[in-house]
Amino acid sequence: MNDDLAPLSARIDRTNELLQRMLAEVAKTPSTHAIFVDAGYLYAAAGRLVAGTEDRRAFDLDAEGLIEALIDRARTIFADSRLLRVYWYDGARRRIHTAEQQSIAELPDVKVRLGNLNANNQQKGVDSLIRTDLESLARHRAISDAALLGGDEDLVSAVEAAQGYGARVHLWGIEAPEGRNQAEPLLWEVDSQRTLDLDFFKPYVSRRAASTYEPAATRPTREDVRFVGAQIAAKWLAERGRAALQELLPGHPYLPGSVDQDLLVESEGLLQYSLRGQADLRRALRDGFWEHLQGQY
Numbered sequence: 001m002n003d004d005l006a007p008l009s010a011r012i013d014r015t016n017e018l019l020q021r022m023l024a025e026v027a028k029t030p031s032t033h034a035i036f037v038d039a040g041y042l043y044a045a046a047g048r049l050v051a052g053t054e055d056r057r058a059f060d061l062d063a064e065g066l067i068e069a070l071i072d073r074a075r076t077i078f079a080d081s082r083l084l085r086v087y088w089y090d091g092a093r094r095r096i097h098t099a100e101q102q103s104i105a106e107l108p109d110v111k112v113r114l115g116n117l118n119a120n121n122q123q124k125g126v127d128s129l130i131r132t133d134l135e136s137l138a139r140h141r142a143i144s145d146a147a148l149l150g151g152d153e154d155l156v157s158a159v160e161a162a163q164g165y166g167a168r169v170h171l172w173g174i175e176a177p178e179g180r181n182q183a184e185p186l187l188w189e190v191d192s193q194r195t196l197d198l199d200f201f202k203p204y205v206s207r208r209a210a211s212t213y214e215p216a217a218t219r220p221t222r223e224d225v226r227f228v229g230a231q232i233a234a235k236w237l238a239e240r241g242r243a244a245l246q247e248l249l250p251g252h253p254y255l256p257g258s259v260d261q262d263l264l265v266e267s268e269g270l271l272q273y274s275l276r277g278q279a280d281l282r283r284a285l286r287d288g289f290w291e292h293l294q295g296q297y
Contacts, residue, residue, distance in 0.1 A: 030080070030081065030082055031078065031080060031081035031082070031144040031145065032081060032082055032083075032084050032142065032143050032144055032145075033074060033078045033081045033082075033083060033084065033143060033144065033145040033146065033147060034083070034084040034085055034086070034087060034137060034142075034143045034145075034146055034147070035070055035071065035074055035083075035085075035086045035087065035146075035147045035149070036087045036089070036130055036133070036134065036146060036147065036148045036149065036150070037067075037070070037086065037087065037088050037089065037149045037150075038089050038126060038130065038148075038149060038150035038151070038152065038155070039088055039089055039090035039091075040089075040090065040091065040126065041149065041150045041151045041152065041174075041181075042061075042149060042174070043056050043061065044181075045151070045173075045174035045176065045181050046061070046174055046201045046204075046205050047059050047061075047205065048176075048177060048181075049174060049175055049176070049177060049198055049201060049205075050198065050201050050202055050205035050206075051205055051206070051207045057208070058207065058208055059205055059206060059207050059208055060205070060206050060207075060208055060276060060277075061204060061205055062203070062204040062205075062264075062276060063088075063100065063103075063104050063204075064103075064104070064107055064279060064282055065203065065204050065257065065260055065261060065264065066201070066204040067086055067088075067104070067107060067110060068254055068255065068257060068260055069200065069203075069204065069257030069260075070086065070147075070149070071083060071086065071109070071254055072251070072254060072255075072256050072257050073196075073200075073257075074147050075251070075254075077147070077170070077194075078145055078147075081144065081145060083109060084137070084142060084143055085109045085110065085111050086109060086110045086111070087110075087111050087113060087130075087133055088104055088105075088110055088111065088112045088113070089113050089114075089115065089126045089129055089130055090112065090113075090114060090115070090126070091114065091115045091116060091124065091125075091126060092114045092115075092116070093116075094116070095114045095115070095116055097112070097114065100277070101114070103277065103279040104279075106279055107279065108253065113126075113129045113133070115128075115129055127152060127154040127155055127158065130148075130150070130155060130158045131155075131157055131158035131161055134146055134148075134158045134159070134161060134162040134167070134169070135158070135161035135162055135164075135165070137162075137167070138161070138162040138163075138164075138165035138166065138167035139165045141165075141166075143167055144166075144167060144168065145167065145168050145169075145170060146162055146167055146168070146169045146170065147170050147172055148169055148170065148171050148172065148190070149172040149173075149174075149196075150171075150182075150186075151173060151174075151181050151182035151183060151186065152183060152186070153183035153185050153186055155186055156183075156185050156186050156189050159171075159186065159189045159190055160189060163189075163191070168191040168192075169189075169190050169191055170190060170191055170192045170193075170194065171186065171187065171190040171192070171193045171194070172193075172194050172195075172196060173193065173194070173195045173196070174195070174196055174201070175195055175196065175197045175198055203257065203258075203261040204261075219273070220271055220273055220281065222280065222281065222284040223284075224271070225267070225271065225275070225281045225284040225285045225288065226284045226285070226287055226288035226291075227288060228267050228270050228271060228285065228288065229263070229267065229284070229285040229286060229287065229288025229289040229290075229291075229292070230288040230289065230291065230292040231270070232263055232266050232267060232270075232289060233288070233289040233290075233291075233292035233293050234292055236259075236289075236293075237292075237293060237296060242296075245293055245296070248293070249293070249294070252290060252294075253286070253290065255286065255289075260286075263285065263286070263289055264282070264285070267285050
């Protein structure tokens with residue numbers, strides 16, 4: 001080789017070596033996904049689907065159970081990816097959390113972001129919050145995939161911003177009893193589409209009515225609820241066996257939606273007390289359930 005070309009060849013070899021190292025590091029980096037929930041769309045579409053109304057005052061939404069079901073669904077879809085967190089976008093007067101929004105904000109792996117509510121109870125500023133978060137996370141390579149539960153055409157710019165930095169955006173919709181509840185321009189821009197049906201939402205949405213259980217004389221303590229969780233875990237393990245336990249353990253601290261719903265219903269029967277909207281007691285229930293199962297493994 002010509003002596004004049006030797007330094008150039010060495011630099012090319014060095015550059016190739018660095019590129020190979022970078023590619024190897026990228027290959028070892030796990031994919032990461034996040035879930036973005038437009039709560040205004042969720043309440044309206046799920047309320048219409050299950051309860052026949054978009055009026056939030058007319059039905060109850062088990063947000064904690066639903067969020068865990070969304071996490072579980074994402075874990076199935078993004079099998080080789082880890083969850084960053086769930087972003088929950090809603091509106092509030094003067095951006096002050098309601099009691100329900102505060103309980104959601106206290107959930108693990110959930111970030112509540114609030115826009116404003118105008119005099120007509122319409123959300124303002126939520127779409128811009130979604131765009132800001134999507135764009136920032138994609139730009140900093142914090143996520144490779146985004147599951148977006150929403151339907152507003154104004155979200156198109158958020159999708160385009162994230163895609164511009166290499167993230168893939170997957171639109172999740174809610175089954176519409178008739179017609180469509182997502183804007184066509186939004187459907188055109190995303191990388192994939194999925195529709196969550198009536199069966200998915202039924203366990204988490206119910207028309208507001210008198211509680212199935214009369215309020216107890218005193219609210220059960222966290223230890224009472226934790227003990228009931230352990231009781232149910234013992235029964236669950238006796239019925240399903242260790243093979244089912246080994247399948248469940250990798251998902252800790254999350255339970256599949258069906259298991260979590262069964263746990264809630266059975267615990268309320270044993271306690272004769274409704275745990276709907278009782279975020280701290282729901283966590284104690286799951287803690288007791290998991291602690292018993294992990295102690296048997």
